[in-house]
Amino acid sequence: MAPIKMFSGGEKNRLMLAKILSQPANLLVLDEPTNDLDVETLELLEEMLVDYTGTLILISHDRTFLNNVVGSTVVMDGDGVINQYAGGYDDYLLQKQTDLNNKDSLKSKPKQQKKTPTNASKKLTYKEQKMLNELPKKIETTEAEIGKIQLQLSDPEFFQQPESQEALIRLARLEADLERYFEQWNALE
Numbered sequence: 001m002a003p004i005k006m007f008s009g010g011e012k013n014r015l016m017l018a019k020i021l022s023q024p025a026n027l028l029v030l031d032e033p034t035n036d037l038d039v040e041t042l043e044l045l046e047e048m049l050v051d052y053t054g055t056l057i058l059i060s061h062d063r064t065f066l067n068n069v070v071g072s073t074v075v076m077d078g079d080g081v082i083n084q085y086a087g088g089y090d091d092y093l094l095q096k097q098t099d100l101n102n103k104d105s106l107k108s109k110p111k112q113q114k115k116t117p118t119n120a121s122k123k124l125t126y127k128e129q130k131m132l133n134e135l136p137k138k139i140e141t142t143e144a145e146i147g148k149i150q151l152q153l154s155d156p157e158f159f160q161q162p163e164s165q166e167a168l169i170r171l172a173r174l175e176a177d178l179e180r181y182f183e184q185w186n187a188l189e
Helices: 009-022 039-051 063-069 089-115 117-121 126-153 156-160 164-188
Strands: 027-031 055-059 072-078 081-086
Touching: 009 039, 039 063, 055 063, 063 089, 072 089, 081 089, 081 164, 089 164, 126 164, 156 164
Parallel strands: 027 055
Antiparallel strands: 072 081
């Protein structure tokens, strides 16, 4: 029964979150909602946000909270570069590492090709020709799978299902595979 001006920071945050979450809305924007919250309130907030049916835009440095709540992570990488990754913070780290590994392997391939300038006129080996012939089918299959997942993602109720996180991760992996297939195709042609 104390006036709000007498509340601590955590009590004010709990009151504000209770007020916000008690009103119906299809968009919720939260900036550092975990600041000054005790563990019990934090767990309750996670449960409420996981069950939230609208769109949630969340800014937080609490990596565990992000992993438990979000389905997509938008990262500002610097120099005006903004990237979106499927899943929470840990998923972002895995995808970022995969991207870095792919870039490193691409950088090393041109160096090898420069050493032998006759590569341009060299005929493909049987194995390379077979791989080149199989790539269009792999690309088509991967694009079809990506299309299926994207169709599922267009349904707002899909994100209430437990397999939604797995689908987002699978989508990111398929997109990386597709990019790799196109790179292989360009290199072989």
